[in-house]
Amino acid sequence: MNKVLHRHDVVIMGGGLAGLTLALQLRRRFDDLDVVVLERRSHPVPHATHKVGESSVEIGAHYFDTVLGLKPHLNQAQLRKFGFRFFFSEGRRDIDQVTEIGASRYLHVPSYQIDRGIFENYLAEEAAEQGVRFIDGALVGKVELAETAQDAHRLGWSQDGVSHEIHTRWLIDACGRAGLLKRKLGLAEPNDHVCNAVWFRIGDRITIDDWSDDPAWQARCDPQARWLSTNHLVGAGYWVWLIPLASGSHSVGIVADPRIHPLDRFDTFDKAMDWFAEWQPRLFDELDGKRELLQDFAFFRNFSYGCRQVFSGQRWALTGEAGLFLDPFYSPGSDFIAMSNTYITDLIAHDRAGHSVDARATLYDQIYHSFYESTLALYKDQYALFGDPEVLPVKVIWDYTYYWGVLSQIFFQQKLTDLALLGSVKDELQHSQRLNFAMQDFLRAWGAVSSKRNRAVMLDQADLPWFAELNRSLNDRLDGPAFKTRMRASVAQLGQLAGEIVERACAAYPGLDCSEMKSLLAARELAVPTIGHSEPMLFAIA
Ligand SMILES: Cc1cc2nc3c(=O)[nH]c(=O)nc-3n(C[C@H](O)[C@H](O)[C@H](O)COP(=O)(O)OP(=O)(O)OC[C@H]3O[C@@H](n4cnc5c(N)ncnc54)[C@H](O)[C@@H]3O)c2cc1C
Numbered sequence: 001m002n003k004v005l006h007r008h009d010v011v012i013m014g015g016g017l018a019g020l021t022l023a024l025q026l027r028r029r030f031d032d033l034d035v036v037v038l039e040r041r042s043h044p045v046p047h048a049t050h051k052v053g054e055s056s057v058e059i060g061a062h063y064f065d066t067v068l069g070l071k072p073h074l075n076q077a078q079l080r081k082f083g084f085r086f087f088f089s090e091g092r093r094d095i096d097q098v099t100e101i102g103a104s105r106y107l108h109v110p111s112y113q114i115d116r117g118i119f120e121n122y123l124a125e126e127a128a129e130q131g132v133r134f135i136d137g138a139l140v141g142k143v144e145l146a147e148t149a150q151d152a153h154r155l156g157w158s159q160d161g162v163s164h165e166i167h168t169r170w171l172i173d174a175c176g177r178a179g180l181l182k183r184k185l186g187l188a189e190p191n192d193h194v195c196n197a198v199w200f201r202i203g204d205r206i207t208i209d210d211w212s213d214d215p216a217w218q219a220r221c222d223p224q225a226r227w228l229s230t231n232h233l234v235g236a237g238y239w240v241w242l243i244p245l246a247s248g249s250h251s252v253g254i255v256a257d258p259r260i261h262p263l264d265r266f267d268t269f270d271k272a273m274d275w276f277a278e279w280q281p282r283l284f285d286e287l288d289g290k291r292e293l294l295q296d297f298a299f300f301r302n303f304s305y306g307c308r309q310v311f312s313g314q315r316w317a318l319t320g321e322a323g324l325f326l327d328p329f330y331s332p333g334s335d336f337i338a339m340s341n342t343y344i345t346d347l348i349a350h351d352r353a354g355h356s357v358d359a360r361a362t363l364y365d366q367i368y369h370s371f372y373e374s375t376l377a378l379y380k381d382q383y384a385l386f387g388d389p390e391v392l393p394v395k396v397i398w399d400y401t402y403y404w405g406v407l408s409q410i411f412f413q414q415k416l417t418d419l420a421l422l423g424s425v426k427d428e429l430q431h432s433q434r435l436n437f438a439m440q441d442f443l444r445a446w447g448a449v450s451s452k453r454n455r456a457v458m459l460d461q462a463d464l465p466w467f468a469e470l471n472r473s474l475n476d477r478l479d480g481p482a483f484k485t486r487m488r489a490s491v492a493q494l495g496q497l498a499g500e501i502v503e504r505a506c507a508a509y510p511g512l513d514c515s516e517m518k519s520l521l522a523a524r525e526l527a528v529p530t531i532g533h534s535e536p537m538l539f540a541i542a
Pocket residue numbers: 013014015016017018019038039040041051052053054055056057060138139140141174175176177178180197198253300303319320321322328331332333334335337
């Protein structure tokens with residue numbers, strides 16, 4: 001190995017989404033921080049087909065556009081997303097005759113459809129511009145962690161067959177699924193959420209708006225641009241994504257619980273097409289004449305996993321898929337990158353200020369894992385519900401109320417690292433988490449008895465004033481006391497919504513056992529004051 005000339009402040013192994021955004025965040029915080037990113041692939045990377053993970057939701061979008069200040073790039077070079085949209089289109093060609101969940105207009109807080117190739121090329125250039133040393137074509141091999149607080153971590157990496165060694169105070173693993181540190185330290189942890197995904201890009205737009213020529217159906221959305229949504233074609237045990245990319249391609253994926261839809265039924269493009277012909281025939285029609293426009297095809301078996309520890313007081317950390325990954329149904333990948341990068345940046349800040357970061361790293365790790373556990377409950381053993389036009393719309397509202405009301409508030413209000421304030425709302429956080437766990441069980445039980453009526457309606461989220469307001473409220477700027485009040489209001493809102501869901505389900509399905517949920521809602525530690533929504537919170541028809 002070559003002689004070591006320099007000890008860097010931070011070395012990030014892996015210059016993908018997590019690594020490059022962390023490098024930018026660090027340089028925004030400290031313009032004298034010496035940051036190196038070692039990325040195996042050579043740049044520029046290809047557009048459209050580079051990586052999966054293209055749809056952003058509010059936390060990730062806010063991290064990119066506001067925390068990192070990338071709004072000009074997102075507005076000019078990526079697509080503004082028209083929210084989520086779900087169609088219960090299994091076995092159907094008449095998309096205008098099935099239940100649609102979505103918003104008829106843009107809600108307040110923007111999110112984006114991100115062409116990962118375009119984005120990572122831009123991020124690498126921007127990082128270099130901001131003073132990050134970005135080295136592409138650089139494969140990290142050996143990692144040796146420091147043994148004492150004074151020692152540096154040491155890495156061996158190679159480029160064009162030449163070996164190098166680099167020393168650093170902070171070592172960040174952002175290597176994605178290669179998970180270098182996770183493997184070395186034996187941190188991998190299964191999470192019992194067994195699910196598979198395949199995806200491909202097609203070099204054309206899939207304009208779902210043209211799937212019906214009924215003017216009334218088309219006019220339900222303003223703009224008439226459903227194709228800009230992350231469209232989910234759903235059925236029991238699976239969902240299909242349609243995500244438009246700024247490069248002009250469209251990303252298509254199948255994500256499925258293998259107990260209902262085994263991977264070997266769609267693990268090649270031809271098999272996926274046969275599968276579409278049976279389960280989502282309108283999409284088959286769309287793609288059949290475009291087979292020659294196929295740009296790639298890939299799959300992950302069992303894509304979801306946990307990780308015992310992601311932040312350490314010994315000056316190392318894992319971010320992005322090098323740590324843990326949940327499920328793409330609500331696109332939380334970038335959210336978790338936003339949160340782990342924010343924690344890492346803060347740990348490095350404390351270290352620079354000369355403070356020990358041991359205890360802080362432990363607490364951040366616990367909080368991050370608690371967010372992971374709460375979010376995992378939205379997906380685990382819930383895939384059977386995805387084909388239920390009665391229960392899924394309610395679940396989507398619930399899941400979003402939880403996401404916008406709790407997790408997103410913490411991130412948008414920049415309270416992620418405010419341990420004292422988070423400690424002061426511990427009860428509220430625990431209440432909302434318990435309610436969420438119980439609600440996910442209840443929704444599953446409801447799904448088992450639901451008659452799954454698939455009506456020709458649009459369940460318009462923009463038509464629920466409180467829901468649109470919850471989205472808008474993310475942009476409020478709250479001080480500590482106002483944040484506490486907001487958290488209490490969120491728990492109350494979840495409590496009221498839970499009560500309404502239980503009441504509605506139990507009235508419609510007398511055979512459904514509602515006693516547990518009712519007694520939970522009545523229990524003293526979970527009895528929350530209602531916040532006085534005078535109108536019903538749920539869709540009138542759901
Ligand atoms: C099926 C599926 C769908 C998804 N959909 C979404 C979505 O819609 N929205 C969303 O937000 N997220 C989504 N995700 C998650 C998203 O893909 C990830 O959050 C994101 O790509 C992780 O970024 P990363 O930087 O951690 O990993 P990557 O982007 O994979 O980056 C890791 C980098 O490390 C480099 N590397 C690896 N080994 C080495 C080495 N030894 N030396 C140097 N460099 C190395 C690689 O070349 C790579 O560039 C999805 C995930 C899956 C599985």
